[in-house]
Amino acid sequence: METIRQLSIFLENRTGRLADLTRVLGEAGINMTAFSIAESSDFGIMRIVVTEPEKAQKLLLDKGFAVTLSDLICVREDSRPGLLGEVLKLFSRENIAVEYMYAFEADGQASLMICPDNLEKCLSILKDNQL
Amino acid sequence: MIWNDSYECMSRDELHRLQSSRLHDTVERVYANSPFYRRKLQELSLCPEDIQTVEDIVKLPFTVKTDLRDNYPFGLFSAPMSEIVRLHASSGTTGKPIVAGYTRKDLANWSEILARTFTAGGCGQSDIFHIAFGYGLFTGGLGAHSGAERIGASVIPISTGNTEKQIQLMTDFGSTVLCCTPSYALYLAETIEKMGVGGKLRLRVGFFGAEPWTEAMRREIEEKLHIRAYDIYGLTEVCGPGVSYNCSEQNGMHINEDMFLPEIVNPQTLLPVAPGEIGELVFTTICKEGMPVLRYRTKDLTRLVYEPCPCGRTNVRMEKIKGRSDDMLIIRGVNVFPTQVESVLLEFPEIAPHYHIFVDRVNNTDTFEIKVEMRPECFSGSVGHVLDLTKRITHRLQSVLGISPQVRLVEPNAIGRSTGKARHVTDRRTIY
Numbered sequence: 361m362e363t364i365r366q367l368s369i370f371l372e373n374r375t376g377r378l379a380d381l382t383r384v385l386g387e388a389g390i391n392m393t394a395f396s397i398a399e400s401s402d403f404g405i406m407r408i409v410v411t412e413p414e415k416a417q418k419l420l421l422d423k424g425f426a427v428t429l430s431d432l433i434c435v436r437e438d439s440r441p442g443l444l445g446e447v448l449k450l451f452s453r454e455n456i457a458v459e460y461m462y463a464f465e466a467d468g469q470a471s472l473m474i475c476p477d478n479l480e481k482c483l484s485i486l487k488d489n490q491l
Numbered sequence: 492m493i494w495n496d497s498y499e500c501m502s503r504d505e506l507h508r509l510q511s512s513r514l515h516d517t518v519e520r521v522y523a524n525s526p527f528y529r530r531k532l533q534e535l536s537l538c539p540e541d542i543q544t545v546e547d548i549v550k551l552p553f554t555v556k557t558d559l560r561d562n563y564p565f566g567l568f569s570a571p572m573s574e575i576v577r578l579h580a581s582s583g584t585t586g587k588p589i590v591a592g593y594t595r596k597d598l599a600n601w602s603e604i605l606a607r608t609f610t611a612g613g614c615g616q617s618d619i620f621h622i623a624f625g626y627g628l629f630t631g632g633l634g635a636h637s638g639a640e641r642i643g644a645s646v647i648p649i650s651t652g653n654t655e656k657q658i659q660l661m662t663d664f665g666s667t668v669l670c671c672t673p674s675y676a677l678y679l680a681e682t683i684e685k686m687g688v689g690g691k692l693r694l695r696v697g698f699f700g701a702e703p704w705t706e707a708m709r710r711e712i713e714e715k716l717h718i719r720a721y722d723i724y725g726l727t728e729v730c731g732p733g734v735s736y737n738c739s740e741q742n743g744m745h746i747n748e749d750m751f752l753p754e755i756v757n758p759q760t761l762l763p764v765a766p767g768e769i770g771e772l773v774f775t776t777i778c779k780e781g782m783p784v785l786r787y788r789t790k791d792l793t794r795l796v797y798e799p800c801p802c803g804r805t806n807v808r809m810e811k812i813k814g815r816s817d818d819m820l821i822i823r824g825v826n827v828f829p830t831q832v833e834s835v836l837l838e839f840p841e842i843a844p845h846y847h848i849f850v851d852r853v854n855n856t857d858t859f860e861i862k863v864e865m866r867p868e869c870f871s872g873s874v875g876h877v878l879d880l881t882k883r884i885t886h887r888l889q890s891v892l893g894i895s896p897q898v899r900l901v902e903p904n905a906i907g908r909s910t911g912k913a914r915h916v917t918d919r920r921t922i923y
Contacts, residue, residue: 368872370865372901398874402881402899405874424904426870459873 361486364434364473365413369406370426373399381406384423390416394473396462407462409473432473433482435491439470447472447491454485494610494642495603498749499804506805510752511544513777518542518551521783524569527562528785548752548775553761553786556589559728563587570594570781580628581727591630591727592781598637600778604733604747605638611738611745611802612696612721614668616643621661621694623671623679624701625911626650630731631701635670638733644668651675651910654682662691669697673704673712673720674913677844680715681908689717698723700732702912703791703812705830707837709741711844722811728787729774735809743796743808750778753807754786755795758816769794771816772809790816820918822850822859825894829915832861835891841869841880845906848896851919860897861888867903 371377378397385392385408395408410416413429420427437443444463451458457477464471476482493499501509519539521528531552532538541550559567564587568575576595580588593601614620620639624631632650639646647664649657651671658679660666669676676699683689694716700723712720724744725732734751735744746753755770756763764770772789792815796808814828821827829848836846843864851858863884865877881898889895 368870370870370877370900370902372905377902400874400878403877405872405877407872421867424867424902426865426867426903428870428872430872 361433361435361483361491363431363479363483364409365429366432366473366475367406367408367410367413367416367420368428368430369408369420371404371406373402373404378404378406381420381425384419384425385410385416388416388419390419394462394464394471396460396473398460407460430475431479432475433479433486435472435474435486437470437472437491439465439468443470444472447474450485450489450491451476451482454481456482456485492610492613492615493802493804494607496803498747499607499745499806501749501805503805506748507545509749510777513749514545514548514752514775515539515542517775517777517779517783518785520780521569521785525567525783527558527566528569545752548754548786549763551775551785553773553788554728554784555788556728556790559589560587564590565592567784568592568782575781577633578628579630579633579727579731581630588628589727591731594780597730597779597781600750601634601730601733602637602641604730604736604750605634606641607747608698608721608723608733608736609638609642609644609668611736612668612698612719613739614639614642614644614696618642618644618667618696619665619693620644620646620668620670621649621657621664621666622647623649623651623657623669623675623910624732630725630727631670631672634725634731634733635698639668639670654679654910655686658683658686658688661694662688665693667693667695669694669716669718671697671699672701672909672911672913673699673708674702674909675911676712676716676720677708678908678910680712683716692717694718697721700724703814703818703830705834705837706811707834708844711837724809724812726789726791728784729776729789730779734774738800738802738804740800740802743800743810745800745804745806745808746795748806750776752777753795753809755793756788758788758790758792766797767794769813772812792816792819818916820848820850820916822857823894825892827859827892827894831891832888832896833915835888836861836863836884838887839880839884841866842884842900843903845908846915847906848916849919850916857920858897859894860899862899862901862906864903864906865900 391411459475461474575592577593626632721737725734735746752775754773758771791812849860
């Protein structure tokens with residue numbers, strides 16, 4: 361488990377905005393390792409984990425994007441059925457709410473990117489449970 | 492500070508006598524020299540002898556923009572071309588431009604009223620004026636220029652455009668005063684921030700006009716540029732900038748009544764409104780030689796304030812223009828002014844002071860959408876916050892306007908910037 365810095369970028373629902381954003385990152389040599397997009401009818405918020413978060417934030421601000429950095433918890437465990445269920449059961453028992461999360465699997469490893477309502481508490485709960 | 496207290500602080504009685512005599516002289520002048528006005532007066536069986544006092548003004552016919560257009564280019568002039576030393580024109584988006592002609596005396600009077608304006612803002616010889624109004628046919632640039640020169644300041648005739656270069660010169664030259672449209676002031680402020688040169692500027696005062704702007708916008712400009720922001724008002728048909736000006740109270744604009752007679756009329760009945768009521772501002776020029784105008788309907792809506800001003804000036808004040816009668820939108824039967832929208836939006840620190848209103852008609856109902864820009868530093872990353880902000884703005888607009896708009900948050904800089912007058916509305920209904 362570790363904390364990860366994540367970018368959140370506000371994007372209008374306009375064709376090409378996503379392409380513009382990814383092109384800016386690509387041209388600057390910044391790689392994305394995970395992302396998710398939360399959408400509503402008028403706008404989306406793209407959440408990206410990148411190789412150089414502070415550099416990416418400064419770059420995107422200069423290019424006129426509304427962007428903010430926040431901390432997420434990343435839980436990495438061997439991928440298996442029931443893993444997510446256990447983590448969520450733990451959260452619910454300890455009264456931790458999940459604002460949002462996303463996940464992916466690579467080489468048998470599951471990575472859960474979690475934004476809890478209380479980061480410190482969540483970190484200590486996970487630590488106590490060897491996650 | 493007062494530039495000319497004999498005229499700016501004249502007793503009301505003396506002013507009334509002066510205005511009456513000048514009004515009579517003006518009617519005499521146009522009757523003798525302007526076929527257009529002679530015809531109009533004769534149609535009403537009026538001759539100059541019928542106009543002896545200010546009160547007789549209600550006998551006179553009104554003049555409207557189309558009169559100038561229909562008599563393009565010089566049909567409303569009251570002086571021969573040999574005496575006209577300057578021509579200005581305002582951009583006509585539809586039809587022909589409005590042309591104004593000035594004699595030497597007109598130009599001297601024009602620089603006089605701008606001198607009064609700039610002195611009221613505390614400016615003088617030691618100031619360095621950065622004039623970012625357009626120079627050319629537009630009255631803003633050359634008008635402000637002449638006034639700044641008259642008070643002995645150092646004038647930079649930079650005009651509009653090339654914003655980064657402007658800011659470079661502003662810091663290199665140590666400009667202390669800025670003159671431009673309020674929209675451009677905001678754009679300059681944004682660019683100054685981006686260039687990171689705010690600390691190097693020596694600006695202390697700004698004079699803004701040529702478009703309506705709210706008190707909230709004034710506070711925004713004062714905060715962003717660290718200056719005192721003064722309102723100036725004018726229109727090409729009457730003279731250009733300088734017709735009225737803020738004093739240090741920043742509470743209404745003093746009208747140069749020794750040169751321009753103001754009236755407030757009901758735009759439908761054209762009758763004078765009760766004292767203190769809002770209506771359409773009308774001006775009669777009483778000093779102009781080149782192109783005097785009688786009862787010119789400005790289409791700007793405001794009220795007059797006769798209460799004495801703490802600054803000591805006795806000339807009447809007009810409040811900030813609420814809107815132009817032709818800026819007013821009627822959406823689902825409700826009157827909406829862009830300035831109302833502007834005041835509400837500026838209550839929210841999370842959004843930038845840039846907006847655009849889109850009105851359309853879909854399925855026989857008016858649609859009303861407002862795009863507002865998010866400030867990058869206020870983005871929290873949460874969908875909930877964005878939705879909540881949108882909801883709060885919508886709710887507030889609904890309670891002020893009486894109808895509910897569709898509010899859309901857009902990205903920073905998504906709404907175009909303007910170096911001149913900003914266009915805040917796109918009304919697609921007019922196409923039908």
